[in-house]
Amino acid sequence: MSSNESNLADRLGHYVVLTDAERAALGALESEERQVRRGATLLEEGKASRELFIVRKGWLQSSVLLGNGGRQIMRISLPGDVLGLSALAFDEAPETVKALTDATVCPFDREQVTGLINSHPRLTALLLALTLAERTVLADRLASVGRTPARARIAWLLCDIFARLRIANPDHDAVHVPLTQEEIGDATGLTAVHVNRMMRGLADDGIIERRGSVVRLLAEDRLFDEANFTNRLDIATSWLPRAG
Template identity: 60%
Template sequence: MVSCLAERLSHYVRLTEAESLSLTQLEDQERSVRRGAVIIRENEGPRELYIVRSGWLHSSGVLGNGSRQILRFHFKGDILGLPLLAFADSPETVTAVTDAVLSPFSRERLAQIIADHPRLGALILGLSVAERVALADRLASIGRTSARARVGSLICEIVARMRRLGAVGNGGYVQLPLTQEDIGDATGLTSVHVNRMMRVLVEDGIIERNGGNQFRLLDEKRLVAESNFVDRTGLETGWLPEAR
């Protein structure tokens, strides 16, 4: 079995056999979940973290007025539940957007990997920081940009992450199994507004939609500029400790 986390980390460094083996052992269990399943619930103390082997999920929080704010979408190779390294109870809810396959593991097993392989721990820390910076970008976008820029920035983010995963299909098409409500909850917009923005982006020749759940960027440079998007999928790795 190939470790999805190892595959993701190998985009940044060449893993040693020992590092790869440790990550593969971390994914020695699989759990299938159905679309809509809640994996981690806000304000509860789950005992497990997870690595995504397939499918889409998202982290979200419930605001004081009962509305939902989606914070992060999760794809293959992502770690779910990292906030549990800092808090006893989860500050967010993790939900499956599609059917998904996850590998559960304990905090103690992750701690052992970090002790045995400090470079892996440092790399996971770097990825976690990059995710938080990407979240800060989105929050700034929600607070200070137009509806078109918010939707455009989210589209650019998804494309950048799919490209890093090698998940951009023939002709440049990317899967988008998100409802308009999902996109709205990630950008602070209503479903009606999301529908309008997506339609305008199509009419302006910036994106092309192929059915209900695929799209491709026709003018990425323009959308990046309009949305003030910064690709946060790259990492600075020069500071990492040597592999053991």
């Protein structure tokens, strides 16, 4: 069940050198493990939930349903991500979270966050900064969907995914992307049919290569360029409280 590793601690460790106490506090959030089957729903829009999660393994998606049957995918979550943070603002989940692959998550409840805030100011500040970075990525995504043509939106989504995967795996440039074209459409505000044509275009132009659901990046610079992508993975740390 519990491993003495912590995905979240590893991630935060990129930004600051964690104290043992901090590492222990983060590890406590990952003391419980839950297996999730591909397709299973972890959180449902509108349903009560005070649970949060840290992703240990697998891919998940957060989405909302529109009145007209449409669906918007807000974010793809990867290992090391925190999920369901909005439980800290709302008693009812604003988004549905579904597993795209078999996944392992570590659930904890919001009272554990209360404890963290009370005793670890620096971790709290990091959590806030991470949340703000995520908000900024969401803003970038909005700009992409609101103000760029179909091809650039697809490019942006690929950049987002690749940039994040690179952290854990700097070498890999071929990735199994467990998203159907319909889902890519729901993330970019397009129809599956149009997604298909645009992906074909990117492949024809030698920017990506596709084999089934495996995507290989052939011309990262051109993709970033078409997407107008900004990497938001580095965060400012100079203002953080002293460790303690």
